[in-house]
Amino acid sequence: MNAKIVTVTSGKGGVGKTTAVANIAVALASSGAKVCCIDGDIGLRNLDVVMGLENRIVYDLVDVIEGRCRLRQAMIRDKRFPELYLIPAAQTRDKSAVSPSDMIRLGDELRSEVDWVLIDSPAGIERGFKYAIAAADQVLVITNPEVSAVRDADRVIGLLEAEEKGNPSLIINRLNPSMVKNHDMLTAEDVIDLLAIRLIGVVPEDEAVVVGTNRGAPIALDAKSKAGEAFRNIAQRLQGKDVPFMDLDDQGLWARIQRMAGRK
Amino acid sequence: MNEQLFPIQIKGLRDGLLITVGDGEWAALETALLEQIHAQESFFQGARIALDVGTQILRVNDLVSLRDRLSEQGITLWAVMSESPTTEKTAQLLGLATRISKPRPEESRQFSVDELSDEMALFLSKTLRSGTRIEFPGHVVVFGDVNPGAEILAEGNVLVWGRVRGMIHAGAKGDTSAYICALDLSPTQLRIAEEVSANLKPQKEPRPEIASLNEDGKLQSIPWQPK
Numbered sequence: 001m002n003a004k005i006v007t008v009t010s011g012k013g014g015v016g017k018t019t020a021v022a023n024i025a026v027a028l029a030s031s032g033a034k035v036c037c038i039d040g041d042i043g044l045r046n047l048d049v050v051m052g053l054e055n056r057i058v059y060d061l062v063d064v065i066e067g068r069c070r071l072r073q074a075m076i077r078d079k080r081f082p083e084l085y086l087i088p089a090a091q092t093r094d095k096s097a098v099s100p101s102d103m104i105r106l107g108d109e110l111r112s113e114v115d116w117v118l119i120d121s122p123a124g125i126e127r128g129f130k131y132a133i134a135a136a137d138q139v140l141v142i143t144n145p146e147v148s149a150v151r152d153a154d155r156v157i158g159l160l161e162a163e164e165k166g167n168p169s170l171i172i173n174r175l176n177p178s179m180v181k182n183h184d185m186l187t188a189e190d191v192i193d194l195l196a197i198r199l200i201g202v203v204p205e206d207e208a209v210v211v212g213t214n215r216g217a218p219i220a221l222d223a224k225s226k227a228g229e230a231f232r233n234i235a236q237r238l239q240g241k242d243v244p245f246m247d248l249d250d251q252g253l254w255a256r257i258q259r260m261a262g263r264k
Numbered sequence: 265m266n267e268q269l270f271p272i273q274i275k276g277l278r279d280g281l282l283i284t285v286g287d288g289e290w291a292a293l294e295t296a297l298l299e300q301i302h303a304q305e306s307f308f309q310g311a312r313i314a315l316d317v318g319t320q321i322l323r324v325n326d327l328v329s330l331r332d333r334l335s336e337q338g339i340t341l342w343a344v345m346s347e348s349p350t351t352e353k354t355a356q357l358l359g360l361a362t363r364i365s366k367p368r369p370e371e372s373r374q375f376s377v378d379e380l381s382d383e384m385a386l387f388l389s390k391t392l393r394s395g396t397r398i399e400f401p402g403h404v405v406v407f408g409d410v411n412p413g414a415e416i417l418a419e420g421n422v423l424v425w426g427r428v429r430g431m432i433h434a435g436a437k438g439d440t441s442a443y444i445c446a447l448d449l450s451p452t453q454l455r456i457a458e459e460v461s462a463n464l465k466p467q468k469e470p471r472p473e474i475a476s477l478n479e480d481g482k483l484q485s486i487p488w489q490p491k
Contacts, residue, residue, distance in 0.1 A: 100325075130325065151394050154411050158393030162324045162357050194411060194429075196391060 001034070005107045005117040006238065007136035008171075011152030013123030015144045016173040016203070019213060020231070021120040022050040023220040027235035029084035030221070034114040036075060036085040038106075040132040041122040042097055045089035052079060052216020053086055062090035065102045071109055080221070085114070095127045100134030107135030116238075125159055133160065138238075139168040140200065145175050145186040154195055169200035171234060176205040177248045192261070199261040201234035203227050204248050272297055277364065280312030280342070290320055294330060301337055314343035314364050322351045327358055359397030359415075384420065392416070392430065399436075412452055418442075427470070431455070440481070445474040449485055459483045 008017045008024075018041075025037045038061060039047035048054045059074040064087065078084035090097065103119075110117050121132035133139055139160055143153035153170075160168050172188050179185035188202050206227035212219040219228040220235075226248065233243045245261065271286025271293065285293045301308045313334065322344075331341045343361035346352050352362050384402030394413025398404060403420035414430035416422055419437045424446035433455035435442025440457045448470035453462045456476065461483035475485035 151413050155394040155413060158357075158395055159324070161393075162354065164323075194409075196409070 001112055001115055003036075003111045003114045003117050004137050004238075005111075005119065005135050006138045006140060007040075007119040007121055007133050008140045008142055009121035009129060009132060009156055010123065010142045010149070011125060011129075011156040012143075012149045015142055015149050016171075017123075017142055018046045018050050018120050019209060019218075020140070020142050020171060020173065020203075020234075021047060021118050022213075022218045023228070023231035024235050024238070025051075025084060025116075025118050026078075026081070026218045027220040027232040028116050028118075028238070029078070029081035030232075031235065031239070032083075033116055033239075034083040035081075035116045035118065036087065036110055036114045037118045037120065038087045039089035039120050040098075040103075040128060041120060042089045042128070043091065043094045044122065045091050047120050048076075048086060048088045049216060050213050051086055051218065053088075054216070057088050060088045060090040061106075062093050062097045064106065065098055071106070071113070075113075083114075095122065095131075098128075098131050100131045103131045103134045125156065129156075129159075133163065133165055136165060139165050140171055141168045141195075141197070142171040142173050143191065143195075144173055145180070145188065145191055147186065150186065150191055150194060157195060157197060167198070169198045170195055171201045171203065172199070173203045174205045175202055175248070199245075200237050201230055202245065202248070203230040203234075204246075272300060274300075277314065280314060281308075282314045282316065282364070284316040285318065285320070287318060287320075290322065290326060293320075294326075298333060298337075301334075301339065305337070309338050311338075312340045312342050314345065314361075315341060316345045317348075317351060319347050320351060321348045322346070322354055324354050324357060327354055327360070331358070331360075356398060357396060359399060361399060386418075391426070394430075401437075410446075410451075421445075440477050443474055443476040445472065445488070447472050449473040449475060454483060454485075456483055 008021050010017050021037055025035050029035045037047060039045050042062065048057060053076050056076045059069040063069045064071055064074045074087050075085040107117060119132050119136065122128035141153050141156055143149045157168060172191055175188055176185055180187050192199055204226050206225055208222060208225050209219050209227050219225050220231040222228045230246060236243045271288055273284045275282045327344060334341050343364055344355040345362060355362050385405055386400045386402065387405045389407040391408040392406060392410045392414035394411055397415045399417045401419045404416055404418040404422045406424045406426060409426040410416065410424055410428045410430040412429045417433045417436045421442050422432050422434045422444045427448040428446040428451045430451060431453045432444050432451060434444045435457040438457050442456050444454060453460065454475055459477055472488035473485045474488055475483060478484050
């Protein structure tokens with residue numbers, strides 16, 4: 001096996017990095033892939049909660065890096081998918097416990113174990129961001145259709161270019177079609193127009209996401225949820241499948257986005 | 265100081281220090297440099313440093329960490345010169361100068377844009393994203409957009425073949441005849457010489473515009489008219 005390492009990052013906090021990692025991981029695992037998620041937010045761990053694995057943690061990322069356990073021991077197996085694992089963040093340490101070269105070493109070790117490694121980056125552009133992207137083959141930049149989130153995403157894309165982690169893909173999260181219609185929210189077009197990178201998914205706002213997050217049951221498992229479908233589509237596009245963008249609105253807006261994203 | 269044993273040379277300039285580092289592993293050179301600075305703390309206190317790194321290839325990480333560590337010692341790193349285009353690009357991305365301009369600030373005040381030769385333009389074929397700061401002692405031409413949060417400071421004119429939504433300062437050393445033109449001028453702020461304008465409304469229908477100072481010395485922008 002030769003895993004692909006994907007980092008989800010955003011600059012701004014609270015735009016949905018952890019939710020996206022959990023959902024894309026679940027969607028990849030449900031299609032039969034072997035997946036390992038890494039919570040990169042040392043000191044502020046969340047991904048275990050969102051995936052409903054909090055009570056199974058014995059060892060964490062820092063334990064692996066500092067050699068207190070073997071890699072396999074820190075990989076927590078998911079309740080639903082036997083081929084989905086989580087390496088949780090340490091809660092009692094901080095970002096200084098991990099360096100970019102630690103992550104590269106860990107990523108290389110994981111490559112032979114799984115098909116996909118998903119890294120949940122901490123917010124910000126400091127050390128945590130640097131080590132989270134160090135091992136990545138591909139970076140997904142996630143943003144909300146809000147001016148401040150888009151500004152931070154733009155900064156992050158600039159830093160990725162400078163680090164030669166080029167060609168990141170974009171996820172627009174929590175788009176509210178009715179607010180867009182009333183001109184109260186940036187449109188997906190506005191965001192793509194400014195950031196000018198490849199779009200890999202648009203996730204509509206959905207209350208069920210919060211419910212799923214609190215219950216530790218990612219929404220991608222819910223066949224009826226639009227947001228869940230959007231995350232499943234992102235997983236498929238990551239796997240190289242050409243999935244048409246969902247029609248969330250009948251204004252012809254989505255057809256235009258699909259044109260902008262180079263799809264038909 | 266024995267140059268063979270110690271590949272770091274320090275020279276005084278009129279407005280700061282020029283440090284030249286030789287070949288070798290960057291981590292070792294950086295440590296050596298910081299050690300030397302630490303040993304002569306009072307000499308370096310408050311200094312402005314230009315660094316010549318020769319052929320070293322430095323990434324953003326390297327320069328950011330060096331700049332931060334220098335600033336802990338009260339030292340400002342303002343320029344990084346290199347023969348490597350990668351390093352030069354890195355320095356530019358961080359808003360550091362990549363050459364020591366000969367004219368001192370007072371002299372360049374009398375420098376009119378008309379006298380600048382054609383070579384004094386910086387051509388950037390990319391979109392400038394938030395956090396990018398370009399400073400250049402001449403004209404700047406951008407083939408791409410200038411996004412919100414990006415800044416251009418040019419002593420000459422600025423021409424953008426794209427959309428301007430960031431901050432542009434033309435005639436940054438006081439040239440009131442400098443101008444800024446773009447295909448779509450919807451900046452967060454424009455400055456020409458000492459004038460600042462923040463009330464430029466974004467256009468509904470983007471059109472090429474040129475911003476300059478009018479007879480009253482106020483910043484105004486007018487649409488480009490095909491003749």
